[in-house]
Structures are given as C-alpha cells and as structure tokens.
Amino acid sequence: DAGVIQSPRHEVTEMGQEVTLRCKPISGHNSLFWYRQTMMRGLELLIYFNNNVPIDDSGMPEDRFSAKMPNASFSTLKIQPSEPRDSAVYFCASKDRAVGGELFFGEGSRLTVL
Amino acid sequence: AQTVTQSQPEMSVQEAETVTLSCTYDTSENNYYLFWYKQPPSRQMILVIRQEAYKQQNATENRFSVNFQKAAKSFSLKISDSQLGDTAMYFCAFMKFASGTYKYIFGTGTRLKVLA
16 A cells, blocks of 8 residues: 655755645545654644644644645645745654554655755 | 653664663653654654553564553663664654544654664
8 A cells, every 4th residue: 555645755945935745645544644843843743634624733833834635635735935944854644543543654845945 | 731751862772782762751641652653764754663551561563662661651662683774763652632633742752873
C-alpha cells in the first residue's frame, strides 16, 4: 500500500510568494495532521482534521497560513505571503480510526524561503 | 497540560552494544498511549514501538523494547544489538483521546549515532 504522499519534496521560493504544500493520506484513514519541524522549535502541530473537518487549528501561526481538506484523499497547506521564518520541513501524517493507532508520516516537504 | 521530556539531546553507542533512551512525561490522564518514532536522515518518521498505558507488560519489537513505569511517568527505549542503521533521531510521543479529539505531544528528540 502507498504511504502518505507529500509534494513537493523541496520548495525554494522568495519572500512574498505563495506556497502550496500537498498531502494525500493513506486510503481509509480519517484523521490528517500537518506538522512543522524546525531545529529551534522541534515538531509543532499546525492543524488536525477529522473526517475532513478541522478539529484543532490552534497551532496555525497566523492568517498567512491556511489549510484545507476538500475530500478524504487530499489536503493542502498554503502560506501566503511566505516569509523567511517559514522555512522548515512540513510533515503530513494520517491515522486510521483505531483509538490507539499511530500516526503515519509522509516524507515531508522542505521549504526554504529566501 | 501534557509535556514530554527527552533529556538526552545526543547519544552514541558502539555497534552491537545496547543503548537506552530516556523519556518522561507529565499527565493527569489514566488512559493514554506512548510511542517511539525514528527519524533517519531520509527524514520520514517511522514508528518504532507503541505502549498502551493500561497494559502493564512492556512492549517489545525485535531489538527494541521499552521500560514503561506508569507511576514514575517514564517510558524509556532500549535498543539491543545496535546496528549502523539505527542511527537517527528518536522521538518519544504521548497521545490521549478525549471528547472525540486526538492530542499528540512529541518530545524534542534524541540524536543517536551508532559507531562502527
């Protein structure tokens, strides 16, 4: 079975540009999480969807960040406008319905904002 | 609020030796789950082992085992017969499920280097 698929793997952009990161969760999983990883702050939860509905977006840094999950097989994380401090690795993870189930992570999208 | 602490930022171990990574957490919950994830240089986080808090028996997965001390809120990972491929960042994670919502808390990680 395919795992969580993220694209792009790497993105280099200039400050002020719009960035869109994409995620395809594992088929059948009903929870999806977006995390950001930096050396300084570690792994931070940005937003969490359950059955395509945002449940916890308290980690979204500010209005420049938005996330959508239009259907069970696709989610996007958008940053507009991007800033150098947004440079990080962004991970998407999905989870099945089992309460004790683990998160399955994608390979991450490394974003560099110049 | 729940917290997860990994007090060892970096560790090293000789190949074939045993190493233990520590993790402590703070919670007032009684039912929860604990995980160890491995993040190799390739970046993808992979589950190593999982422990349900209601189970007293320590989880084991091949060369990986945990020492779960619920009263002490400790969840250490033991890697036996260390291999070069075990070189990675290791993250301890706490999860609770309440009011229909999952809450995962990750530690800051321990960088493990296995030496040849």
